[in-house]
Amino acid sequence: MVPHKSAAVIEALKIVQHHRGWISDESVTAIAAYLQMGAAEVDSVATFYNLIFRKPVGRHVILVCDSISCYVMKYGDIYKALQEKLKIKFGETTGDQCFTLLPNACLGCCDHAPAIMIDNDLYKDVTVGMLDRILQKYT
Template sequence: MLTAEEVSQIEHEISLVPVRKAAGIEALKIVQQHRGWVSDESLKDTAAFLGVSAEELDSVATFYNLIFRQPVGRHVILLCDSISCWVMGYEKIREHLMQKLGIKYGQTTPDGRFTLLPNVCLGTCDCAPALMVGPDLYQNVTPEELDEILSRYN
């Protein structure tokens, strides 16, 4: 079941587009914002609300990198693995994160705190290597300061 708040936010998005299902991506974003990820059940409820099949909405949900169809931790770390960050040695950051958190790409720490994902170019190549934790951008990151950065997130 979608909550009243989710319904009202999705209705607003529907009002901005000429056909109901065009609000599909916005609806997925709204559901994910409230629930952290989009479960099969959430997907079915959202699809029914939009008047499309769950399969059709899933084809959209799974196309985009940042709609999560699996549970994620409270904070998602997006590590840029594109060219400028590669040249500037992002692999050291990756190794440090994986070792420190004890997880690989796509995994979540057992305490549900962090999920680690690779991400394409974050558009801050003059400050490589870069990563995001949730909505926060970190630039010119060194392995030494990673522990301090992570400690800001509970």
């Protein structure tokens, strides 16, 4: 029995996602059973956090910060260039399953906007000219 079930849910979700890449309905049910909670309660936590993925994603997830700071510093140019290079839009995954492109409300580096994060790697002061070099690290 887990004494603080609600605190354990997010960690359980992160562990499963780390090993499987995303959280399936079966995973929600298994976590709920293990923590002796309702599946709806686990699912509500999973869908609340934007970094818990409830559908399959690519091997690398690109988060594009669309906060006001990044917006002012032309994040739109970065997003447009990524769309063109990867041939996908927000919420989509490349055909080779390499990249998923997602918006993110804030990456916490407003003084170095625009910013993107790929997996756990944060890139600050990003320019369109930097994107090819950045993406090559993940292909």
